[in-house]
Amino acid sequence: MFGVHNPETPFKLLTEANLLVQLSVPELVEKVLSRGEGLLTSTGAISVSTGKYTGRSPEDKFIVEEKSSSSKIDWGAINQPISENAFSTLYNKVLDYLKQKNEIFVFNGFAGADKKYMLPIQVINEYAWHNLFAHQLFIRPEQGELDGHSPEFTIISAPGFKADPEVDGTKSETFIIISFEKRIVLIGGTEYAGEMKKSIFSVMNYLLPEAGIMPMHCSANVGIEGDVALFFGLSGTGKTTLSADPNRRLIGDDEHGWSANGVFNVEGGCYAKTISLSREKEPQIFDAICFGAVLENVIVEPNSRAADYDDGSLTENTRAAYPLEAIKNIVSPSVAGHPNTIVFLTADAFGVLPPISRLTKEQAMYHFLSGYTSKLAGTERGITSPQATFSTCFGAPFLPLPANRYAEMLGEKILEHNARVFLVNTGWTGGEYGTGSRMKLGYTRAMIHAALEGELNNIETVQDEIFGLHVPLHVPGVPDEVLQPEKTWADAEAYREKAVELAEKFRANFKKFSGVAPEIAEKGGPINH
Template sequence: MNDVRIKNEVSQLLQGNNIKTQLSVPQLVEKVLARNEGLLTATGAICATTGKYTGRSPKDKFIVNEPSVADKIDWGTVNEPIAEEVFTNLYTKVLQYLKEKDEVYVFKGFAGADKKQQLPIQVINEFAWHNLFVHQLFIRPNEEELANHEADFTVISAPGFKADPEVDGTKSETFIIISFEQRVILIGGTEYAGEMKKSIFSVMNYLLPENGILPMHCSANVGREGDVALFFGLSGTGKTTLSADANRRLIGDDEHGWSTNGVFNIEGGCYAKCINLSKEKEPQIYDAIRFGSVLENVILHEESRIPDYDDGSLTENTRAAYSIQAIENIVDPSIAGHPNTIVFLTADAFGVLPPISKLTKEQAMYHFLSGYTSKLAGTERGITSPEATFSTCFGSPFLPLPATTYAKMLGDKIDEYGSRVYLVNTGWTGGEYGTGKRMNLAYTRAMIQAALEGELNHVETVKDEIFGLDIPLHVPGVPDEVLQPIKTWSDEEAYLTKARELAEQFRENFNKFNNLQTDIAAKGGPIV
């Protein structure tokens, strides 16, 4: 591949008369409305729809199989290789496509709030609303930073360019391709803005470990005494709700790095789900959706333009993108010290995991690699009863390196900085989904507060006989009988049967990590 030619083609594109660089929020809003790319809502936000792609397209995501990365990438169904020539040909076609557009929008900024670890990026957009999206989601430069900005990675997003799989070597009209040698992310055929955000996160998941930094798919906040907490959890586990705390300041809601200096936000904004959003339940998110924010696939009342957050007719994956500055209770800049407390959230629909348990380092690595939660009946076609789902490191779609790389880094950092780790089940108690009930949110909040304030550091515990987890016998504000799952079931044998069933699924899932040169499975996994 001709590296010089690739770079020259971008330079030529950026010198075109159709290029609009670093437009302000008001300018971008004007462009969106003038080009009929979206509507202005009653709150002042822009609302756009993304067509048939209302979420990520993981089967259309590729990494270019280049010599410098070939032996490093964890190739497979998540990280699919694509030939250099396929990338080069598509790259040339996309740039020619953008050259012929009347306007193309460029954003220059950063990923990584820690200036020592920042990745300078530029994003080239066909759509003005996509450029507004990245303006809100990434870190915006000041005047001096902009004057000296040299992009180390470039995102090129052309939703209107659709690939021909037979000619272009893709699987469909859609493609998300990362070239680590060319420092380019090429996106086409999809209007879903989240592809840009998550592609940069994938890049950071590759680059940061080279500098001894652990990239993490988690939210983070800091208490009044400077104590830092991380919250890992898949969709539906309560990560956003539980990390939003009036008594703690938000560092970030989704992506972070953990360096020798502490924790830093990778982003400059938030990308929150807003299905069933209400001011009562999530006031911070609700109030952040104002002028400059972007709504995706949210239905508006026709005349008033008031968003109907309960309407999921386009998708359940409705989203709001806004600058972190739209949240009042934040850490600015988005950096803090080393985590005192790490919380793994799971919504166990089998009703057998404890509502809170203390984890050893090996158990933390085991549950980090497992990334367990449940899919519920009715959430996807064909699911008629709860199903265990596992997402490695709570973010498997975004991990270019072997998952064990991240788990080992986590274990080392727990050792070095003495972080306490807890597994918190926000799912079912007293029985599985359908017979039991969802964990009381007030109890969950009380448990997390006790963990964050160090009240569980020396409390007496009992070991779970199936999973080997240390369960606190007392937590302020929580009835003792709630803490041990077996005591909440009316039929102990039914509980043990269901617990063994889940333990076996954990074991089966963990078989893929048999190459791990430690005894994590023996010390961290189920004991029955």
């Protein structure tokens, strides 16, 4: 689709190694077990440990500083530059390292379910389970699609290779490097498979806008009437959980593009958090973890091999990777029309944002750029109370281009297709984290249902005095008092103090968006008193 093929295919440079190309799921599972990379669980899933790194390593992610792309990149703490020489040296070292291995695993597939915008990719792995992960997360080729398959981007993942920061120009032994000119993602020093998934998403966030397509860090589903809904949100806000609705068909759970034709999934699988997972609360995800699925850092009982999803002793970021086909009600292929409803999800640990509010276009742009949620006490060393965190466009770590580019595309799409936008707080009510309680999932589902069914389009609202949000006075299946945060707090003054504190954090964060139209800051954010 993008018309630029990988100028130097790493695959051809690895012919001396024992390349195992396009193994099936059963073959890869056999390799994982015979190589001692993981265990078979009672449901047939593979259980693995990612060792030292149980999540992404954003400080070790780089983009190669190249003439063809350098002027387009939003350089900074997220998009860190690395020289072409440093990349070339590491690239050759990794290839030499892989040539010494008895088995190297190769997957050929695609990113982007709309065939008009498909990106042919190749994934080269040191580990069999990483190749199984790639097989389940990316789009698998159909019969005949590998004829003439020429990758436009290649991932090379060598977790066993450790960089020397003083020699290689990295910050640690770990590195995730994207070369837009060479069309290569080079990964080393980390076993966390999510780096592969998110690197391709970063690539698509660079390529798609050039084709007039908006890339989105969101889940998506479609109703019986063909109405499409998008769910934006950072990790832990309920993006995957709320999009896996038995009454709606899933398009995808994490990464999408919005073209002139509608929405399409970037991936062919799901990467769901599993901490505290149960069949009762999330039946679709629970049942998807079967043969061929990959469980990351989930504790497994030694004899029964049953997964203990309540055990977060290795990490709270336990994950399951499985193909979309493991979900019963999916859209296949993962392509649908234009969204009718857009939901921004936030887990507000301050307990002051309304559980649901309807946004104007300016508010939608403001909250999209803000990308607010909370970090909780105890999740990171040094965090002793809830802390506001803002991730631009709900996906700052994956945006190579300036934020305004993505926000402007969203604003244009909302206007063009008259999409309704809601802000939904899946976080705390009745007090902040430690005092209040988490919003009941049943209430959140009822609010989402009402929004998707159009039941909130003409319902009476009241404007929040601090955040300016338009809050429905009634939602079917939800007590009225739950809808007004102040009414759920025992101490109204304490609520107001905490709300004002969060509003100031919003304002302080938004100052970095200097190029944004003035009306977005004036009409989209908290009310100035």
